[in-house]
Amino acid sequence: MNSALITGANRSIGLETAKQLSEKGLFVYLGSRNLENGEEVVKELNEKGFQNIRAIEIDVTNPDSILKAKKIVENEQGKLDILINNAGILGVNPQTAAETSIKDIQNVFDTNFFGVISVTQAFLDLLKKSESPRISNITSGLGSLTLHSDPNWKYYHVKGAAYGPSKSALNAYTIVLAYELRDLPFKVNVIDPGYTATDFNGHSGPGSVESAASFIVKHTLTDENGQTGQYFSNDIEDETGISPW
Template sequence: MKSVLITGANRSIGLETAKQLSKQRLFVYLGSRNLEKGKSVVQELIENGFQNIKAIEIDVTNTDSILEAKSIVEKEQGKLDILINNAGISGPFPQNASDTPLKNIQEVFDTNFFGVINVTQIFLELLKKSDSPRISNITSGLGSLTLHSDPNWKYYDVKSAGYGTSKAALNAYTIVLAYELKDLPFKVNAIDPGYTATDFNHHNGPGTVESAVKFIIKHTLIDDKAPTGKFYSNDIEDETEVSPW
């Protein structure tokens, strides 16, 4: 049975991802910064018929927490097949480039960018023990520099000095990581679930979590012939779904 760790999985897109992967018979580590909240969610899932799900405490901004989570997965599985870096924060809005407090931007980067790097680097040892390791970095179309430079883009006016720039940095890291691992069986991609109504954005957005997660899973559970180092967006209305960087 393949194993997957999903960070920030106790609600919204992360939780739905855990549900759908459980249905596909993967062993799911439901990552939660607060273990009790995670356990409560898992207990409810089990009562509703879901199987092979375990809550695991992981705060992506805390190295000790990540190391402890890695130790648990290593003892129980010996390896990790899939890492979905889903945990993220938006930070307070508005986020003007000229006057957003630096500490606010740093807090967003600590989770959305540095947290992803820390989790990924610590779990690489276990991922390398998998026959077909996958890393999916959950990003946003708001991290596309190309689209943000196009006045005709429908979200052109949605600028953010913290959130958007953190996702642009995450996209850049994805390219570097995918290149470094290209001669191994890894597939490393940035995946934008699209503008989805969740707790994260006060339930704005036209997309549903179910649709968003189907898209994430589509580009995570890919075969060895699939590309690596790509940026897929659920908001792209063509067959390739490849978003411009």
């Protein structure tokens, strides 16, 4: 049975992604910064028939927490097939470029950017033991510099000095990572689940968590001919779902 680790998976899109991967026969590590919260969620899932999901404590901003989680996966699975870097924070609002403090911006980057790098680097050796390793970094349309520069884009006026830039940086890192792993069977992509109604945005998005998770699963469970180093968005209205960088 292939295994997957999803960070920040105790609610919203991450949780739904865990459920959908479980239904497809994967063993899923449901990453939660607070283990008790994660275990409570898994208990509820077990009662609904999900038996191949396990809560695992992982705080992406804490190196010791990441290493502990890695050791658990290594001891139980010996490898990791899928890593979905989903944990993220919005940060304080408003996020004006002129007034948002460096501390507030760094706080967002610590989770959304540096946290992803820390988790990815820690689990890379376990992923290399998989026959078809996948790394999906969950991004946002707000990370697209091309769209943010287009006054005709429907979210053109949704600007911020912390969250969007953290996702732009994540996108750039993913391009480099995909390039470095290009000669191995890795598929490394950034996936924007679209503007989804979640606690993250006060349920203001038009999309559902089911659609968002389905999009993530679709572009994660790809075969050997799948694309790598790409930017997929659930808000792009064409067959490819490819977003401009």
